[in-house]
Amino acid sequence: MIEIKNISKWYGAFRVLTDCTTQVEKGEVIVVCGPSGSGKSTLIKCVNGLEAFQQGDIFVNGTSVGDPKTNLPKLRSHVGMVFQHFELFPHMTITENLSIAQVKVLGRSRDEANERGMKLLDRVGLKPHAHKHPGQLSGGQQQRVAIARALSMDPICMLFDEPTSALDPEMVNEVLDVMVQLAHEGMTMMVVTHEMGFARKVSDRVIFMDQGSIVEDATKEDFFGKPRSERAQQFLSKILSH
Amino acid sequence: MLALDFAFFTPELISGYIVKGFIFSLQLTLVAMVGGIILGTLLALMRLSGRPWLVMPAAAYVNTMRSIPLVMVILWFFLLIPLVIGKPLGAETSAIITFTLFEAAYYSEIMRAGIQSISRGQVAAGYALGMSYRQTMGLIVLPQAFRNMLPVLLTQTIILFQDTSLVYAIGAYDLLKGFEIAGKNFNRPVETYLVAAVLYFIISFSLSMLVRKLQQRIAIVR
Ligand SMILES: Nc1ncnc2c1ncn2[C@@H]1O[C@H](COP(=O)(O)OP(=O)(O)OP(=O)(O)O)[C@@H](O)[C@H]1O
Ligand SMILES: [Mg+2]
Numbered sequence: 001m002i003e004i005k006n007i008s009k010w011y012g013a014f015r016v017l018t019d020c021t022t023q024v025e026k027g028e029v030i031v032v033c034g035p036s037g038s039g040k041s042t043l044i045k046c047v048n049g050l051e052a053f054q055q056g057d058i059f060v061n062g063t064s065v066g067d068p069k070t071n072l073p074k075l076r077s078h079v080g081m082v083f084q085h086f087e088l089f090p091h092m093t094i095t096e097n098l099s100i101a102q103v104k105v106l107g108r109s110r111d112e113a114n115e116r117g118m119k120l121l122d123r124v125g126l127k128p129h130a131h132k133h134p135g136q137l138s139g140g141q142q143q144r145v146a147i148a149r150a151l152s153m154d155p156i157c158m159l160f161d162e163p164t165s166a167l168d169p170e171m172v173n174e175v176l177d178v179m180v181q182l183a184h185e186g187m188t189m190m191v192v193t194h195e196m197g198f199a200r201k202v203s204d205r206v207i208f209m210d211q212g213s214i215v216e217d218a219t220k221e222d223f224f225g226k227p228r229s230e231r232a233q234q235f236l237s238k239i240l241s242h
Numbered sequence: 243m244l245a246l247d248f249a250f251f252t253p254e255l256i257s258g259y260i261v262k263g264f265i266f267s268l269q270l271t272l273v274a275m276v277g278g279i280i281l282g283t284l285l286a287l288m289r290l291s292g293r294p295w296l297v298m299p300a301a302a303y304v305n306t307m308r309s310i311p312l313v314m315v316i317l318w319f320f321l322l323i324p325l326v327i328g329k330p331l332g333a334e335t336s337a338i339i340t341f342t343l344f345e346a347a348y349y350s351e352i353m354r355a356g357i358q359s360i361s362r363g364q365v366a367a368g369y370a371l372g373m374s375y376r377q378t379m380g381l382i383v384l385p386q387a388f389r390n391m392l393p394v395l396l397t398q399t400i401i402l403f404q405d406t407s408l409v410y411a412i413g414a415y416d417l418l419k420g421f422e423i424a425g426k427n428f429n430r431p432v433e434t435y436l437v438a439a440v441l442y443f444i445i446s447f448s449l450s451m452l453v454r455k456l457q458q459r460i461a462i463v464r
Contacts, residue, residue, distance in 0.1 A: 050366055077372025087367035091386050100381060101371035153371060 080150030140171030263420030282349030
């Protein structure tokens, strides 16, 4: 479903990504972790072309992201993305947040879009909040709406960039629960997160990044059992110790 | 001792001299505001596009307009536009074009700050949903930028309203002109200019109060 082939990226002279290669099969859940600044966000944003890369290529469902002829908006419209800071549109109600892209990008009728939005809002347990603005919801609620918004486009896969790291601890689980449910339903997911409980529970593979490189790409059993690299071992012992 | 006499201020004088000028001042303010904000927004988008061939002309335009006294721009346009289009233009039409083009430079700086106040994450969210640049700007960024900047845009409009009096330089018939002519005809210039000043003050001041109210409401919503 997602094939990342020898991606390298520079910011000026600074190399953010070095020869990254991996793939996500249909229905797989991949967790990406690593220290701050290791390039996780950059890599995941390359997948839907939010960040450009200079070398290598990425294929989403067979479509090249690097090819200048590719219709990127169209590709992005069926790749869902969830951000660390939710990025709901504050000037719209929850209902509008859920329907705007369905109407403007997919060309659905407003009724159809609202119906689909309501269904998804109900699914994340927030139907009574449909008329509110994002600022009136808690962080956990906003992130659940953001997931519903991404799902409203009927994505073929979902990208998550640290979806719970801006949340108060007591709200982390309500978001993770939605993600776990998604994973069980067979959604293809690439998730940047440090929630190792989530990784253990639903991931198929774990990718560990350091200084722009994929250092470890292993099944979760191997990763949590005996990471090969020393950096991954250190990283694991640090985040699992508390 | 100054002896003031306002007895000549009859409804006939107001409808005969003042109303016409007042309507033009209002018209000039509104057209220059709407046109200036639209043009200013385009200039702001050009300056933020990151493409040199769009950034440079927009920056040159804005900086030039902001470096020349308005009264000179009014005069120059009045003299130059007829040369460009090959026929004379009324002072009123010339004023409307000039103010729209001139105010666009100021509105563009306000809109630029407004656009920059919207986080990159909002833009990324628009793109990630498959929106085009136009859709992301038009549906996500500009509405928020406009809302955030509304008090500043209106404050600029109050300044614009006061500045419309500068069209006296080309003899356009605005609010001030109405008072001036009435003052001459009734030989009461001090009284008429005084009333004019009070009127400009009342309009500008009450609009300022309105803007302040609006500012508080926006602060609460956020
Ligand atoms: N626009 C930019 N210009 C220059 N350098 C950048 C830019 N964006 C990111 N970087 C650098 O690229 C590196 C990778 O950043 P990235 O955000 O991908 O890391 P990350 O692994 O997601 O970190 P975090 O856990 O803090 O989110 C960092 O060193 C960062 O400083
Ligand atoms: Mg990051």
